[in-house]
Amino acid sequence: MQLDINNISKSFGDKEVLHGVSFSVVSGRAMGFLGRNGAGKSTTIRCLMDVFRPDSGNFLLDGKPFKPRSLKIGYLPEERGMYQKNDVLAQLAYFARLRGATKADAVASANRWIDYFELSEFKKKKLETLSKGNQQKIQIAQSFLNEPDILILDEPFSGLDPVNAQIFKDAISEFVKEGRLVIFSSHQMGYVEEVCDDVTLIHHGNILLSGNLDEIKREEGQDKLFISVLSDDKAWERELAAAFPALAILPGDDGLILDTRGQVSQEDIMGWVSGQRLTLRRFGLYEPSLNDIFIRKAGD
Amino acid sequence: MRDFITVFNYELKTQLFKKAAIFTTIIMMIVVLAVTFLPRIIALFDSGNPEKSMEGEMPSQAIKGAGYVLPSGPEAALLTPILGEDESLRYADKAALEQALRDKAIEVGFIIQPDLSYEALYLDRALEDKRDSQLGNILTQLKKQQLITQKGLTPQDFVAIEEAQSQGTTTVLGRNSTNNYALSFALMVVIYMVVLLYGNGVSSIIAREKDSRTMEILITSTRPSSLILGKVAAAGVSALLQFGMVVVAGIVGYQLNKSLYPEMVTTMLSGTLTSSYVWSYLFFSFFGFILYLFLFAALGSTVSKMEDLASATGIVQFLFIIGYILATFAANMPASTLSVVASIIPFTSIMVMPLRSAVMTVPWSELILSGALMLLFVAFFAFLSIKIYRWGSLNYGNKTRLSRIVKEALRGH
Numbered sequence: 001m002q003l004d005i006n007n008i009s010k011s012f013g014d015k016e017v018l019h020g021v022s023f024s025v026v027s028g029r030a031m032g033f034l035g036r037n038g039a040g041k042s043t044t045i046r047c048l049m050d051v052f053r054p055d056s057g058n059f060l061l062d063g064k065p066f067k068p069r070s071l072k073i074g075y076l077p078e079e080r081g082m083y084q085k086n087d088v089l090a091q092l093a094y095f096a097r098l099r100g101a102t103k104a105d106a107v108a109s110a111n112r113w114i115d116y117f118e119l120s121e122f123k124k125k126k127l128e129t130l131s132k133g134n135q136q137k138i139q140i141a142q143s144f145l146n147e148p149d150i151l152i153l154d155e156p157f158s159g160l161d162p163v164n165a166q167i168f169k170d171a172i173s174e175f176v177k178e179g180r181l182v183i184f185s186s187h188q189m190g191y192v193e194e195v196c197d198d199v200t201l202i203h204h205g206n207i208l209l210s211g212n213l214d215e216i217k218r219e220e221g222q223d224k225l226f227i228s229v230l231s232d233d234k235a236w237e238r239e240l241a242a243a244f245p246a247l248a249i250l251p252g253d254d255g256l257i258l259d260t261r262g263q264v265s266q267e268d269i270m271g272w273v274s275g276q277r278l279t280l281r282r283f284g285l286y287e288p289s290l291n292d293i294f295i296r297k298a299g300d
Numbered sequence: 301m302r303d304f305i306t307v308f309n310y311e312l313k314t315q316l317f318k319k320a321a322i323f324t325t326i327i328m329m330i331v332v333l334a335v336t337f338l339p340r341i342i343a344l345f346d347s348g349n350p351e352k353s354m355e356g357e358m359p360s361q362a363i364k365g366a367g368y369v370l371p372s373g374p375e376a377a378l379l380t381p382i383l384g385e386d387e388s389l390r391y392a393d394k395a396a397l398e399q400a401l402r403d404k405a406i407e408v409g410f411i412i413q414p415d416l417s418y419e420a421l422y423l424d425r426a427l428e429d430k431r432d433s434q435l436g437n438i439l440t441q442l443k444k445q446q447l448i449t450q451k452g453l454t455p456q457d458f459v460a461i462e463e464a465q466s467q468g469t470t471t472v473l474g475r476n477s478t479n480n481y482a483l484s485f486a487l488m489v490v491i492y493m494v495v496l497l498y499g500n501g502v503s504s505i506i507a508r509e510k511d512s513r514t515m516e517i518l519i520t521s522t523r524p525s526s527l528i529l530g531k532v533a534a535a536g537v538s539a540l541l542q543f544g545m546v547v548v549a550g551i552v553g554y555q556l557n558k559s560l561y562p563e564m565v566t567t568m569l570s571g572t573l574t575s576s577y578v579w580s581y582l583f584f585s586f587f588g589f590i591l592y593l594f595l596f597a598a599l600g601s602t603v604s605k606m607e608d609l610a611s612a613t614g615i616v617q618f619l620f621i622i623g624y625i626l627a628t629f630a631a632n633m634p635a636s637t638l639s640v641v642a643s644i645i646p647f648t649s650i651m652v653m654p655l656r657s658a659v660m661t662v663p664w665s666e667l668i669l670s671g672a673l674m675l676l677f678v679a680f681f682a683f684l685s686i687k688i689y690r691w692g693s694l695n696y697g698n699k700t701r702l703s704r705i706v707k708e709a710l711r712g713h
Binding site: 080 | 303306307310314508509512513514516517518519520521522523693694
């Protein structure tokens with residue numbers, strides 16, 4: 001399956017919040033949809049789920065119009081909630097029924113995902129009696145009901161502790177391995193790096209980059225070196241800049257990024273560094289983290 | 301259709317198995333059953349009185365708990381058989397009578413003069429105590445008899461004169477307001493309660509869904525029409541079941557005690573519950589109820605927080621109360637222009653038309669026009685409430701004017 005998001009624009013009143021958003025998601029590869037608060041992630045997802053109607057553009061699934069209610073989709077909204085005063089199992093079975101399952105399948109699926117998230121003892125309890133963390137897991141469980149072909153999750157990791165986050169990551173990974181289409185928005189880069197094969201970065205309603213995460217990292221690291229020195233003396237930095245005037249020296253995570261911009265030979269820099277009496281913590285080709293890329297691209 | 305049934309089943313089960321709903325239904329059934337048993341309960345208490353009279357201690361016109369100072373002479377002989385022959389209730393003078401009152405030997409004392417005028421004495425007089433009037437009536441009758449005798453007539457002549465009256469019968473070709481008003485008004489109050497109770501229930505369910513953010517999961521799982529129609533249908537059936545059980549309790553209680561009811565009650569029931577009234581009541585109450593449920597549902601989806609719900613539904617509650625006031629007016633003046641108009645407009649016809657049908661013969665043209673309008677309004681407001689529900693699922697936060705909500709909802713924003 002391939003889901004194409006084509007040139008989506010959406011305005012609220014006079015303010016356009018999505019400016020021709022386009023990217024693609026393919027099944028069997030988890031897509032991380034990244035952006036700062038207010039960048040347009042949830043609006044894009046809500047347009048995709050037909051909660052909002054876009055002003056222009058379209059969504060295609062394998063070239064055909066994307067109709068969410070006629071597909072097996074699991075959806076976790078950003079602002080999520082469920083019936084506080086109803087039993088956990090009964091309401092999950094109800095949601096499963098609404099998404100097309102038979103009565104028996106709905107109950108079986110609800111049971112399966114309650115058990116998966118280790119909440120079996122709460123099946124007959126009212127949701128309001130569960131802790132906040134357990135309520136969150138039930139909300140996530142509802143998106144997995146009926147084993148959907150497409151999983152769309154808006155900020156799924158927010159509020160999850162590391163143990164529960166791991167259970168959730170395992171569930172997503174399993175879905176991806178089974179060839180399902182998974183897209184989730186987040187601004188927790190660590191989780192995205194662990195789970196996603198592809199990423200799309202949106203900023204102020206515009207797509208800044210979209211594609212394979214490894215390739216993006218490679219591209220972002222091209223012509224760049226990283227150096228981290230165990231010394232507070234900054235004299236060597238001035239000497240380096242004097243020796244290579246075309247070299248751009250950028251602050252990195254506990255070190256410096258040396259951008260040759262194709263104008264300085266990396267071998268020359270390595271030679272210069274080896275000739276200095278520096279105590280190196282790390283020196284080599286630069287491999288940016290997703291966090292570095294995010295901050296550089298969306299940091300205004 | 302499948303999703304509608306799913307929503308309907310879930311909502312119905314949720315509503316019917318609420319502890320509060322079960323408790324309320326049982327309490328109402330017990331109350332109604334108890335009311336229908338009232339004649340039997342009253343009969344149980346009344347059964348003691350005839351035993352007392354059989355003992356022969358009190359003649360039929362004896363005044364309970366009364367003591368007397370009687371005049372000497374022929375009047376005493378005249379009064380004794382009527383007031384009772386118990387000498388212990390005779391006192392020599394006013395002072396003795398007052399003492400008997402203070403000693404609580406008697407509850408009321410009468411001093412009767414030779415001209416049959418009297419003075420009544422009480423120690424404490426209860427609000428409903430009419431024993432002085434009772435004696436007044438007895439003495440008035442005696443005085444009339446004395447006068448008639450003086451005029452040379454016999455007591456039989458007196459009875460014949462007293463009982464002489466013009467004989468007449470009244471035939472009501474249409475509805476008899478005198479008999480029908482009470483029951484039809486009571487049934488209108490039932491509808492009033494049901495609409496407000498279940499209307500507020502539906503708006504709370506939807507507002508809570510929005511408040512808890514369940515709505516987004518729901519509208520991405522199924523169509524808004526299935527959700528709204530399912531919820532309204534569940535509320536309607538839940539109301540019918542709950543009140544049906546209360547009505548059954550009433551019917552069972554009535555049937556068990558039917559023989560003990562005064563004739564007036566059975567006449568009123570058979571006079572009011574004619575087929576035309578019952579059909580009018582069922583049709584307008586049912587569809588009017590559904591109409592109001594859609595209104596409440598739509599307004600419930602316009603609020604973001606539960607605390608805003610009361611002010612949002614205020615307008616429809618106000619509208620409904622106007623209907624109630626117009627119905628009370630229509631009961632007295634069913635043929636007035638205001639009553640006719642109110643029985644045609646669906647927001648008020650829910651109560652006004654059944655009441656008019658109970659107290660007068662409503663022309664078929666008005667019934668058909670009103671019924672058709674009711675069905676049209678139900679269909680339109682069902683459509684509108686679906687649109688507003690969809691609008692509500694996208695709009696949180698700022699309060700919006702109702703007119704703007706309707707405009708935006710119809711435009712599909």
